[in-house]
Amino acid sequence: xxxxxxxxxxxxxxxxxxxxxxxxxxxxxxxxxxxxxxxxxxxxxxxxxxxxxxxxxxxxxxxxxxxxxxxxxxxxxxxxxxxxxxxxxxxxxxxxxxxxxxxxxxxxxxxxxxxxxxxxxxxxxxxxxxxxxxxxxxxxxxxxxxxxxxxxxxxxxxxxxxxxxxxxxxxxxxxxxxxxxxxxxxxxxxxxxxxxxxxxxxxxxxxxxxxxxxxxxxxxxxxxxxxxxxxxxxxxxxxxxxxxxxxxxxxxxxxxxxxxxxxxxxxxxxxxxxxxxxxxxxxxxxxxxxxxxxxxxxxxxxxxxxxxxxxxxxxxxxxxxxxxxxxxxxxxxxxxxxxxxxxxxxxxxxx
Ligand code: KG4
Ligand code: ZN
Numbered sequence: 001x002x003x004x005x006x007x008x009x010x011x012x013x014x015x016x017x018x019x020x021x022x023x024x025x026x027x028x029x030x031x032x033x034x035x036x037x038x039x040x041x042x043x044x045x046x047x048x049x050x051x052x053x054x055x056x057x058x059x060x061x062x063x064x065x066x067x068x069x070x071x072x073x074x075x076x077x078x079x080x081x082x083x084x085x086x087x088x089x090x091x092x093x094x095x096x097x098x099x100x101x102x103x104x105x106x107x108x109x110x111x112x113x114x115x116x117x118x119x120x121x122x123x124x125x126x127x128x129x130x131x132x133x134x135x136x137x138x139x140x141x142x143x144x145x146x147x148x149x150x151x152x153x154x155x156x157x158x159x160x161x162x163x164x165x166x167x168x169x170x171x172x173x174x175x176x177x178x179x180x181x182x183x184x185x186x187x188x189x190x191x192x193x194x195x196x197x198x199x200x201x202x203x204x205x206x207x208x209x210x211x212x213x214x215x216x217x218x219x220x221x222x223x224x225x226x227x228x229x230x231x232x233x234x235x236x237x238x239x240x241x242x243x244x245x246x247x248x249x250x251x252x253x254x255x256x257x258x259x260x261x262x263x264x265x266x267x268x269x270x271x272x273x274x275x276x277x278x279x280x281x282x283x284x285x286x287x288x289x290x291x292x293x294x295x296x297x298x299x300x301x302x303x304x305x306x307x308x309x310x311x312x313x314x315x316x317x318x319x320x321x322x323x324x325x326x327x328x329x330x331x332x333x334x335x336x337x338x339x340x341x342x343x344x345x346x347x348x349x350x351x
Contacts, residue, residue, distance in 0.1 A: 005077040009311025012054040012094035013086025018307035019061040021069035029068035030308045051089025058097045080314020083111030084329030091328040110314040110324040117309035122272035124312040125298040133265045138275030139165030144261040150316035155335035157209025167213040192244030199249045209261040255286040272296040
C-alpha cells in the first residue's frame with residue numbers, strides 16, 4: 001500500500017453513517033454516527049428513516065473525520081465510498097456526497113463493495129497476506145470467503161436463511177431480552193446449562209459449508225412455549241438454559257462449517273472472522289480451536305460497520321489498478337460466479 005497517501009472513506013449502506021481517514025494503513029480517524037435511537041420504536045431498521053438520516057449526517061461524519069485526523073479536504077489523495085450492497089437510499093446518499101467531495105478536491109474516487117470492506121479488514125488490522133479465509137458473521141451477513149486479492153473473492157458457502165446475529169436478536173426478543181440480542185444472550189448463557197434443551201444443529205448432516213439458522217430459532221420458540229405452558233411462565237433458569245443451548249448450537253454449527261471451509265479453501269495464510277457476532281467469546285474460541293492456520297479476530301470497532309474498512313479496501317483497489325464502480329447497488333455478490341445467496345438478513349438482501 002502506498003504508505004503516506006491519505007484516503008477518506010465513506011460508509012452509509014446499513015444503519016450507521018461513517019467516515020474515516022487513513023494514512024497508508026494507519027487509521028487517523030474513524031467516526032461512526034449510529035441510528036439505533038431513530039429505529040428503536042419500530043423493532044428494526046426502517047429504510048426511509050435510514051436514508052434520510054444518512055443524507056443528513058454523512059457530511060457531518062466527514063467533517064468530524066477530517067477534524068479528528070487533523071487534515072483538510074484539500075490534502076486528501078483519494079476517496080472511497082460504499083457503492084453497495086445495502087439499503088439503496090443510504091448507499092445513494094454516500095455516493096452522491098463522495099462524488100461532490102471528489103470533484104471539489106480533484107482526486108480519484110473509488111466505489112467499494114461493503115462486503116469487500118469487511119473481508120479485507122484482516123489486512124488492515126494484522127497485515128494478513130493473500131490468500132486467506134474469512135468468515136463474515138453479523139446481523140446481515142454470514143458467508144465464507146477465500147480472499148485472493150482486493151477484487152478476487154471465492155465464496156465457499158453461506159447462510160441459506162437468517163444471519164446468526166439476526167438469530168441472536170430474534171431469540172433475545174422471544175425471551176424478553178433487550179436489543180441488540182447478541183450481548184444479552186451471551187450474558188444470560190453464562191449461567192445456563194447448554195444441554196438442558198435438545199436444540200438442533202442445522203445442516204451439519206449435509207456436506208458443504210452452507211449454513212441455516214432459522215430452524216434453530218423456531219426450535220427455541222417451541223421450547224420456550226412448552227416450558228411456559230409447563231411452568232405457568234418463563235422462569236429465569238429456563239431463560240438462561242435456552243440462551244446457553246442456543247449459543248452452543250450456533251457455536252457448534254459455525255465451528256464445524258469453518259473446519260470444512262478451511263479444508264475446502266486449500267492453502268491459506270490465516271483464518272479471520274469479521275462482523276458483530278465475532279464479539280461472542282464462546283464462538284470466537286471455538287473458531288480459533290478448529291483453525292490449523294493463524295486465527296485473526298480484528299478489534300470489535302473494526303469488525304462492525306465502519307468507514308476505515310471502506311477507505312482501506314478502496315486504497316487497496318486503487319493501488320492494484322482497479323477502478324471499482326460507482327453504480328449504487330442494493331445487491332452485489334462479491335463472487336459473481338457463486339450461486340446467488342437466498343438470505344435476506346434484517347438489513348435487506350446482501351448478496
Ligand atoms: O456487524 P454488526 O455490528 O452489524 C451488521 O449486522 O451489519 O453486527 C450486529 C449483530 C447483531 O445482530 C448483534 O446481536 C450481534 O451482531 N452481536 C452478537 C454479539 N455482539 C453483537 N452476537 C453474539 N454475541 C455477541 N456478543
Ligand atoms: Zn456490514
